[in-house]
Amino acid sequence: MIQYPLLEKGTTVGVTAPSSGVVNTLHPLLEQAVLRLEAKGYHVVCGQTVWSQHKAKSAPASLRAEELNHFLQNDKMGMIFPPWGGELLIEIVDLIEYERIQPKWILGYSDISVLLLAVTLRTGIATAHGTNLMDIRGIYSDETTAMWETVLATRPGQTIQQISSERYQKKWNHEKPSPCVFELTEPTEWKTTKGSDVILRGRLLGGCIDVIRHLIGTPYGDVETFQRHYIDGEPILWYLENCELSATDLRRSLIQMKLAGWFSHCSGVLFGRSHANKPVEGYDVMDVYEEMEIELGIPVVYDIDCGHMPLQITLVNGAIAEVELRNGKATIIQIFE
CATH class of the missing domain: 3.50.30.60 (LD-carboxypeptidase A C-terminal domain-like)
Incomplete structure (x- = not known):
């Protein structure tokens, strides 16, 4: 059976960069996105990887995997929300401790979809392909993007409907x-x-x-x-x-x-x-x-x-x-x- 995590208000959201991090000049945009999450009532914890970027990745594979595993195994963390995709997530796919993952949502797209698919195929834990964190930094979100929160708050056994964008x-x-x-x-x-x-x-x-x-x-x-x-x-x-x-x-x-x-x-x-x-x-x-x-x-x-x-x-x-x-x-x- 598929395991469906549940996003609850006030949960802790972990921001880590298993692929690309954020260069110094764009840190204000990341901070805006974090503030948007906090304004919704979530507690946000940012890992060290999100604040750096060097040679097409946020950090060496071992450090990215270590931080990601720490977040995945934290039963107090209800969601993992990378800043965006990148190029080289594939470097850590064999370093993830799949059997120790505590079910929680992982949300993102682009290079993050490697992580999403690998986790679901290996563990049967549902993962979510959708907006990345940097794209919710705006004053408001369009109706299609904003549905990420409603979808991830859907309980096991329930249904959720979305419609194509205008x-x-x-x-x-x-x-x-x-x-x-x-x-x-x-x-x-x-x-x-x-x-x-x-x-x-x-x-x-x-x-x-x-x-x-x-x-x-x-x-x-x-x-x-x-x-x-x-x-x-x-x-x-x-x-x-x-x-x-x-x-x-x-x-x-x-x-x-x-x-x-x-x-x-x-x-x-x-x-x-x-x-x-x-x-x-x-x-x-x-x-x-x-x-x-x-x-x-x-x-x-x-x-x-x-x-x-x-x-x-x-x-x-x-x-x-x-x-x-x-x-x-x-x-x-x-x-x-």
């Missing part, structure tokens, strides 16, 4: 900060390859495909055992987002997932919006989506609220999800069973 952010404009961090300028439309409506149901798993693909073939990416041991063979509904891959690299990565059995019992694939997906010799991302749909015989939905073109739906690894898409708008019900 608008999303096309590009970052750091020179013109917004009161809610994001500048939402583009109409959101979730799409299918055939332009039709669709209903999907399955156990959610996923993350940033650039990085979670490196778990394939390791003890931390054993989807088959997870599926058999924790979810009684139920189908998986994958959500994937692409940060930097070209269309052909995305295709290669998906084929590797297929050959590794990650799609062996799958009810559908949801792809996030992306600035990447660069075409190669006329081969573009729509070719990728259409080929995957034909080969796997399952629906493919794309341009969902997930990834590096905000906003973020909060998606819980291990939860049952029912996704209904009609006329470009989606309803996502997650069932914590």
